[in-house]
Amino acid sequence: MALTLVTGGTGHLGRDIVDRLVGDGHHVRLLARSRGTRADVEWAVGDLATGAGLQEALHDVDTVINAATYSPIARRGGVRPVDFLRSPSAVDVEGTERLLSLCEQESVRHFLHVSIVGLDDATLPYARVKLAGERLVRASALSWSVVRAMPFYYLLDKILAGLAWLPLWPMPTTSFNPVDTSDVADHIVACAFDGIFGERAEIGGPQDISIAALAGQYRDARGLHRKILPIAMSEAKARGMGFVVSRGVRGRLAWADWLQRRYSVTRQVA
Template identity: 85%
Template sequence: MTLTLVTGGTGHLGRDIVDRLVRDGHRVRLFARARGTRPDVEWAIGDLATGAGLFDALNDVDTVINAATHSPIARRGGVRPVDFFKSPSAVDVDGTERLLSLCEQQSIRHFLHVSIVGLDDATLPYARVKLAGEKLVRASSLPWSVVRAMPFYYLLDKMLAGLAWLPLWPMPTTSFNPVDTSDVADHVVACAFDGMSGERTEIGGPEDLGVAALAGQYRDARGLHRKILPIPMSEAKARGMGFVVSRGVRGRLAWAEWLQRRYSGTHHAA
């Protein structure tokens, strides 16, 4: 049975990817900084940012799914002024380059890289870092695939939670179609083993939502009493901030349904 290495396998998307792989009967090895508790996978301990443990982690591996990333905004659930000027590249650029180099040496059969829809026009430093890493994959001599996904529901939940204390929420009216990690994982695993490679169909959520409308659904699901101030935004500015509508496959889980699962029975007026 072939062996698949997953980087970023302990993150939200990574956990869903590993669940799909295990469910489908694949042998899975997780590359992580610390050993986790799940017993149905192999654990390879190391760090993509430094390369520690990476050579051994690739031993006997057939397919690599690179879902690792380092986004300070996602980790803290909010934007700080520094995020408009710089974003760390040790994982997304240096780590990707190191991983690709070792995969080429070991003749990995398929390297699938998870990326983000709309990077070409996005202006935030994190997006530029992600694009630089993606370009390394595209230039590789390996059989590679790039799967771009829209922003994830759990990240939007985290960002909006950070605004919950404000009585007024200024929100752009521009539309985009965020997606749940469960739907992205299904698409990623399908692309990893369908025998094709190259630029793959991107994936977004099932519905196009204005950011203000999306925030309103979140507010109502939480039982909050906040006023939302819709802010018009030019298309160029929206694209620069990553607010685009993906043109690929659509996930199944809607934002409202995700919110219901997350917050059902937790209402408290505030």
């Protein structure tokens, strides 16, 4: 049976991808810095940032789904001044370059790279790092695919949770269409095995929604009492921050429905 290696498989998106693959009957190997407890996959201990264990992880692999990334904003759930100055590249650039080179040596049939919608106009250092890694994939001699996705609901939830202590939330009126990782995973797995290579349709959520409205739905779902201050943002500034509406396929799960699933059992009142 053909073997699929997933990098980033222990993250939010990666777990959904692995669930889809296993559910569809694929033989899955998961690259991680330490072995996990999941018994329905092979575990390969390795690190994209250092290259440790990568060659062994790629042995007999037919398809690679590269969902690994290192975003300081996502890890901490908030933005700091340093995020406007620099972002680590060891995973997304050097790690991607190393992985591509080893995939060529191992004659991997298909390399699918997960990226972000709107990178060409985005100005944040993390976006520039992601774009540099994506360009390495596009220049590769491998049979590659690139799937760009909009920001994920779980990350927005994490960021808004970090603002919950503020009595007033200044929020742009710019619209975008974030998406749930479950819908992105469905699209990625379909693209990995349909025999089509190159730039694939990007994926966003089903609803175009302003950031202010999205924050309002979050506030209401959590039962918070906060005032939202809508603020205008130029189109150029919005695109620089990555706030765009994707052009491609649309996921099915709306933000409001995701919030209901997340907060319907235990609602925090503040």
